[in-house]
Amino acid sequence: MVADSLIIFCLTLAWLLPLAGCVVISVLRLKLSRLSAVPGWIGTGSLLVAFCLSLISAGVWLMTSPAETAALQASNVSDVAAHETGNLLQRRLVGHWYSLAKFGEIDFPLGYAIDALTVLMFVLVTMISLAVHAYSLVYMADEQTESYQDHHLDHSAGETSERPGRFAHFYAALGLFTFAMLGIVLAHGLLQIFVFWELVGFSSYLLIGFYHERRTARLASMKAFLMNRVGDVGFVLGMTILLATCGTLLLYPVHDLNGTTASSVPMALPEAFQAAVEKAVPSQAIHDQANLIPTEQGISYALLVAAGLGLLAGCVGKSAQFPLHPWLADAMEGPTPVSALVHSATMVAAGVYLAARIAPLLLPEALLLLAYVGVVTLLLGASMAIVARDLKLVLAHSTISQLGLMLLGIGVGAWEAAIFHLITHAFFKSLLFLGAGSVIHTTHHEQDLEKLGGLRAHLPLTSLTMLIGVIALSGLAVPYVTIFGESLGFSGFHSKDAIVSGTMAFVLKNPHHILLLISVLLGACLTAAYSLRLWLKLFARDTPVDPALQQVHEGPWLMTWPLVVLAFFAAFCALGGEEGFVSTLVEESLSPAPAWFSDSTGEVVSIQWTNASERHAVHGTAGAMALAAAWLGALIAWALYGLQAISSKDLSHQLTPLVRLASHRWHFDTLYRGFLVLPILNLARHTAWIDRILIDPFIDGCARLSERFSHASQWFDEAMINRFFDNMASSIWASGLSLRKAQTGHIRQYVLLATMAVIVLFLILFAWMPGDRAGP
Amino acid sequence: MSLGAYLAVSAVLFASGLTCMMTKRHALGVLMGVELILNSACLNLIAFARYTTLGIDGQVFALFVIVIAAAEAAVALAIALNYYNNFLTVDVDRGDELKR
Numbered sequence: 001m002v003a004d005s006l007i008i009f010c011l012t013l014a015w016l017l018p019l020a021g022c023v024v025i026s027v028l029r030l031k032l033s034r035l036s037a038v039p040g041w042i043g044t045g046s047l048l049v050a051f052c053l054s055l056i057s058a059g060v061w062l063m064t065s066p067a068e069t070a071a072l073q074a075s076n077v078s079d080v081a082a083h084e085t086g087n088l089l090q091r092r093l094v095g096h097w098y099s100l101a102k103f104g105e106i107d108f109p110l111g112y113a114i115d116a117l118t119v120l121m122f123v124l125v126t127m128i129s130l131a132v133h134a135y136s137l138v139y140m141a142d143e144q145t146e147s148y149q150d151h152h153l154d155h156s157a158g159e160t161s162e163r164p165g166r167f168a169h170f171y172a173a174l175g176l177f178t179f180a181m182l183g184i185v186l187a188h189g190l191l192q193i194f195v196f197w198e199l200v201g202f203s204s205y206l207l208i209g210f211y212h213e214r215r216t217a218r219l220a221s222m223k224a225f226l227m228n229r230v231g232d233v234g235f236v237l238g239m240t241i242l243l244a245t246c247g248t249l250l251l252y253p254v255h256d257l258n259g260t261t262a263s264s265v266p267m268a269l270p271e272a273f274q275a276a277v278e279k280a281v282p283s284q285a286i287h288d289q290a291n292l293i294p295t296e297q298g299i300s301y302a303l304l305v306a307a308g309l310g311l312l313a314g315c316v317g318k319s320a321q322f323p324l325h326p327w328l329a330d331a332m333e334g335p336t337p338v339s340a341l342v343h344s345a346t347m348v349a350a351g352v353y354l355a356a357r358i359a360p361l362l363l364p365e366a367l368l369l370l371a372y373v374g375v376v377t378l379l380l381g382a383s384m385a386i387v388a389r390d391l392k393l394v395l396a397h398s399t400i401s402q403l404g405l406m407l408l409g410i411g412v413g414a415w416e417a418a419i420f421h422l423i424t425h426a427f428f429k430s431l432l433f434l435g436a437g438s439v440i441h442t443t444h445h446e447q448d449l450e451k452l453g454g455l456r457a458h459l460p461l462t463s464l465t466m467l468i469g470v471i472a473l474s475g476l477a478v479p480y481v482t483i484f485g486e487s488l489g490f491s492g493f494h495s496k497d498a499i500v501s502g503t504m505a506f507v508l509k510n511p512h513h514i515l516l517l518i519s520v521l522l523g524a525c526l527t528a529a530y531s532l533r534l535w536l537k538l539f540a541r542d543t544p545v546d547p548a549l550q551q552v553h554e555g556p557w558l559m560t561w562p563l564v565v566l567a568f569f570a571a572f573c574a575l576g577g578e579e580g581f582v583s584t585l586v587e588e589s590l591s592p593a594p595a596w597f598s599d600s601t602g603e604v605v606s607i608q609w610t611n612a613s614e615r616h617a618v619h620g621t622a623g624a625m626a627l628a629a630a631w632l633g634a635l636i637a638w639a640l641y642g643l644q645a646i647s648s649k650d651l652s653h654q655l656t657p658l659v660r661l662a663s664h665r666w667h668f669d670t671l672y673r674g675f676l677v678l679p680i681l682n683l684a685r686h687t688a689w690i691d692r693i694l695i696d697p698f699i700d701g702c703a704r705l706s707e708r709f710s711h712a713s714q715w716f717d718e719a720m721i722n723r724f725f726d727n728m729a730s731s732i733w734a735s736g737l738s739l740r741k742a743q744t745g746h747i748r749q750y751v752l753l754a755t756m757a758v759i760v761l762f763l764i765l766f767a768w769m770p771g772d773r774a775g776p
Numbered sequence: 777m778s779l780g781a782y783l784a785v786s787a788v789l790f791a792s793g794l795t796c797m798m799t800k801r802h803a804l805g806v807l808m809g810v811e812l813i814l815n816s817a818c819l820n821l822i823a824f825a826r827y828t829t830l831g832i833d834g835q836v837f838a839l840f841v842i843v844i845a846a847a848e849a850a851v852a853l854a855i856a857l858n859y860y861n862n863f864l865t866v867d868v869d870r871g872d873e874l875k876r
Contacts, residue, residue, distance in 0.1 A: 743875050744872065744875060745871070745872025745873070745874060745875030746868075746869055746872060747806070747868045747869075747871075748797065748798050748799070748800075748801070748806075748868065748869070751794070751797045751798050752798050755794055755798070
């Protein structure tokens, strides 16, 4: 019990600390000079404490063993929700802090749900964010100035190159970003997730548009924001359907402190959804009645699929999946450390994380669609990465493609493999981005791969750590060799294997989806090719291509240490593979598969799902195939860029149409521009025209009319009312003056006057009094 | 003697008091006029007490008037003294400051 409340306390504090840092920096910013590095140290310090707290809670979590939890559960103890699922014991702390609103049965509380995955994600997010914070102390140091010279501005477009530095602004936004992501991880209901989901979107908008003097950065931040909103529309619709059918948005049941029985605990989404699915009416029957209103029998099956698809649309937008992927490549406009954060642990990870959390709410149709979306994105991203010339762009497209792989994992039902890959990917992708940032920083913002090259001697540490990252990303390993029972491969090898074996088991049971397996293997091949190409281009030759790069050297320790630490984790975090530490923790915390999951109950499609043991059975074969594909890709890259046995120019000539298509990013931007942006701009222009022609004159007329009216009213006021009161006042004044003469100050005169007045009064009395005239 | 005679004396007293108040510039003269008027009222009350059904009430009233007259004389003399302190005179016509 003490351990539980300690975990809750630590994680809550770790969640709120980045926000506190953000607030403190925002306030201090007004007092401090722009030259000060204090905001950076505040931000880094808050993250360091948050990281330590996360570590503490992780330690406590691991020390309180499941057996103990089971004993606690048996003695009816409060908020530990442990379900016996097979041989796995799920342990989860769920609770409320505060109820936002309550409408009859439906409650919207703020709360937390902590399980092994949450703790793991906390450590991951705070660690990578800490690395990025520390790294940015150096990388963003040139912002600590009164006049920052921006060399990337397009002067022909009339952009001015000088501006005050925005060091504090950067760290405030970074803190907010981390806070929002931790909020998603900690939340226990879809509504709460959605709030932080939007906050992530907003803070990423701030960071992507950090150099907002540049037109490209402004457009990129807008693009990221709008594309995310498209997905979020789906998210809101999905939530609405779930709220209408299930009556709750909480992902896990909350046990109150008295340890009440299960009957009084309100149902959480998975069980409620399962109940709804069991009662669902075939959509054909609903269609005949021509309405979608829930009947007594239940809700339309199609609507339940739509709920899942809606939530997935949010994930697709946030994780930059086809067809909402173009924003991620443009998001490179932000500072490189931000890219490292966005691409690894925070923003894009949120989509996959949510998809894994809501996996029990996805019906076969939605999952299958997700698998295909993932696979399309995998290939699209890999193909774009292999032709990209910009250093960061290669990494961005690689992220898109890797996220596709994760969603494929969720789509084929291997969601613990997907989250496993999410965690390993976070390490090696942030490592690669920080390495790229190190290259960019030391070469004074050179990002073109053709101009860079031969930097190995000058940047030994960066080249070594990036090699680790590249090997992890491509999933390379030495086959059939083990040391101490460990295969010789870095983290990406294990997690990719898990997804590939999940796909293979799926394909073996559903042979007509063989395309998924082929694409995954092709994707593995391409991944190895483009990641090795990147490294070879940067570091292969001994001397720089560009003589201007002779002076390049490693950055200070704040830049190199994050690389080393991340490289360590990128190499070894997946030790033990699927039986390893990380994977077990992930597996322990994800929801058990719903009952309908084992049999194929889809209405449109019929699918045989796989279970963990089936996946494990094909693990060897799948791993061998994936490894072969990766080695093939690596050899091709080696031949092209390392040995230069084949001229890469000749090859690209042979494949001109494909290369051109990929380097134009498959014309998605053109497509969106033609079909969405331009029509909307046109519509806006016409609306503006209508505004000018019709509405503006009307408003102007109204204004003019009211102006006239007030003029008239002013005249009336001045001529009539004011004059009347003026006259009245002056006449009163005059009469007062005349009466004043009677006041002489002579007492005797007053007496005389009083006497006279009495006499006059008597006279009047006697003259006018009736009756008594006769007298005695 | 009849009521009319008393009333006549009282009227003469009242008229002389009034005239005194109106004509005298000396503050003590004005005060004497006030005393005359008060005494004329007293005489009226006594006369009515004697010749009408007013009875003892009139005499009691007269006693009250005498007491009040004494008090009033004390107050008025104090005023006159202060007046003299401020203006070095007891001419009532010189004290017209309240006019302003």
